[in-house]
Amino acid sequence: MKARAFDPAVASGVAVRCSRGNPAVITCRSIRDNKPFPTAFWLTCPWLVHLCGRLESEGAIELLERDVKSNQPSWVSYHMRAARLRILSISPMERRFLHRFRKGEWRSLSLGGVGGIRYQGGGGAKCLHLQVAYWLAVGFHPAEELLERMVRPLECEAPSKWGCQ
Template identity: 35%
Template sequence: MTGPEPAPDANQRAVDPADLVCVERQLGRPPRGVAEVAHRCFCGEPDVVRTEPRLPDGTPFPTTYYATCPRLTGAISTLETEGVMKEMTARLADDGELRAAYEQAHQHYLAKRSELGEVPEIAGVSAGGMPTRVKCLHVLVAHSLAAGRGVNPLGDEALAMLPDWWVPTSCAAIHATEDAAADRGDNARG
């Protein structure tokens, strides 16, 4: 018996090649299994991608919403180091209303992933610790950005705690400056 068939290369879908170049620059590596840009930063660049549930190499990948912007992910990482996840997990144990809303977020996440395909190895598994704990604010914030406020209560809370990661200079402006500097360097060598 052979392993699971690899998913079609999602990069061959109707994802704008310029967005894939931007995401590669953000991640420092080629993106894998991108189905679409799920959210754009205020500067216009992608900051969350929606990823296929099975990567092109056949690996199951439960993280449907993946934050890509380094400034966004850095701000989220700061929240994680401040103990926000532990506090949120404790609140889940004590607050039935929050727990029910978080369960609904989990179901929404699973439904949105199933639109992209079914992967038996990750059936029923969402991401970020849903529905019983909080283990990754990156996933929860990415879910909130992609789905909009009101879908993931803890993602919304974490998002509200973040500074405006797109200021004082937009990511697009930073990349344009970097690209111009690289072009000047290429011209000087050429």
């Protein structure tokens, strides 16, 4: 899967930096253009974006989807936590407004887990970039052991090759 184009307007901060101080994962606003934005964390490290793309082309998502099926309760819990995190990133006043006047947007925020994945029925993996960004930002993942084996090294050895300093 090709990584989606990043819109800088959704950035709200840096969640994770590499050892050289460059942003590796950024936080995103839960609302963009008055609509729910499904991604709380965005992978920005050029090396990790490249690595995840390569791993996806080699079948990484299929491995994660197998883990979803064999470890469904953990994945559902993970997606539910992601939905709560996105909701809590919105001000109480905005939450009340959405809940009362924009029920569709509220439902989208409250029922969409990591990357907006619906967690009813077990959820899913969607894309490796997304899963790695969440894993690095929150510090846990239902398929953490699998990610630790697959996504290595977590930092590039030649920053200048990837446009980093």
